[in-house]
Amino acid sequence: MRLAIALSTIIGILLAGSAGAQVVSNFDTELDGWLVTGDNDFERQSAGGNPDGFLNVNDLATGAHNYATAPPKFHGDWSTLTASDTIYADFWLWNTSGGSHSSNTYTFRIAGPGGSAWALETETYYPPQQVWTTYQVAIDEPQWTIEEGTWAGILAHVTSLRVNAELVYGSEEMGIDNVILTSIPGYVYLPCAQSDFNGPDTEDWTFQGTNGASNPGANGNGGGYVSVSDKAGYNSYAYAPSVFWGDWSALDGSGEVT
Numbered sequence: 001m002r003l004a005i006a007l008s009t010i011i012g013i014l015l016a017g018s019a020g021a022q023v024v025s026n027f028d029t030e031l032d033g034w035l036v037t038g039d040n041d042f043e044r045q046s047a048g049g050n051p052d053g054f055l056n057v058n059d060l061a062t063g064a065h066n067y068a069t070a071p072p073k074f075h076g077d078w079s080t081l082t083a084s085d086t087i088y089a090d091f092w093l094w095n096t097s098g099g100s101h102s103s104n105t106y107t108f109r110i111a112g113p114g115g116s117a118w119a120l121e122t123e124t125y126y127p128p129q130q131v132w133t134t135y136q137v138a139i140d141e142p143q144w145t146i147e148e149g150t151w152a153g154i155l156a157h158v159t160s161l162r163v164n165a166e167l168v169y170g171s172e173e174m175g176i177d178n179v180i181l182t183s184i185p186g187y188v189y190l191p192c193a194q195s196d197f198n199g200p201d202t203e204d205w206t207f208q209g210t211n212g213a214s215n216p217g218a219n220g221n222g223g224g225y226v227s228v229s230d231k232a233g234y235n236s237y238a239y240a241p242s243v244f245w246g247d248w249s250a251l252d253g254s255g256e257v258t
Helices: 151-156
Strands: 002-005 013-015 023-025 040-045 054-059 067-069 086-094 106-112 115-121 133-138 145-149 160-164 172-181 188-190 206-208 210-214 226-230 237-239
Touching: 086 106, 106 133, 106 151, 115 133, 115 151, 145 151, 206 210
Parallel strands: none
Antiparallel strands: 002 226, 013 188, 023 172, 040 054, 054 172, 067 160, 086 133, 086 172, 106 115, 106 160, 115 145, 206 237, 210 226
């Protein structure tokens, strides 16, 4: 059995920042709105982090690559951030399959209407096993690889922050802790949040209870779509990325989901 979905949502969201001098997810008491793309089993572990709780990703080694996706408090206008600002996270790896480490992917990626950019290619930034390791990168254009758009355009409105959650060709367990952005993004009003899946992947959607989700890239209702493989004995669910979240009260009677 295969399920195919194509979703587009028209909503308005006020993307909220975070109180304090920086934006932090330490996973000590909750997942804090983080989700994980790809095929996986993810949950918050209450102990064993750096310190205390952490986000644990158990890679099932089928389907799409796993990325942890940040909640809305990391989104917004990053244009006031400077080269003295940093984003960093702690990583813990257990290669349960003995597979070779994956390459040609990134540690951090930011994206929005103005384009996308990534930093710290995992061929080089590959942590030792079962030890917490911190990776960080400055919000400084020379340290990032721009995929599309311009640096200024990307920072003007960040609607997606991804952190790599898969480092092995095969099964593994990944721990992520203490994701910190050292300044608070500004507010940006997003009049239309949508997923048309016309890019090369499943965007930031999270899928659970499946045998994998993929984007064929064509033959959808105008471009790409998401194809979900059924997993016997499980209900399959798709969870929208955090760009769709926020205060919907202004939409009462006027907004729509399609």
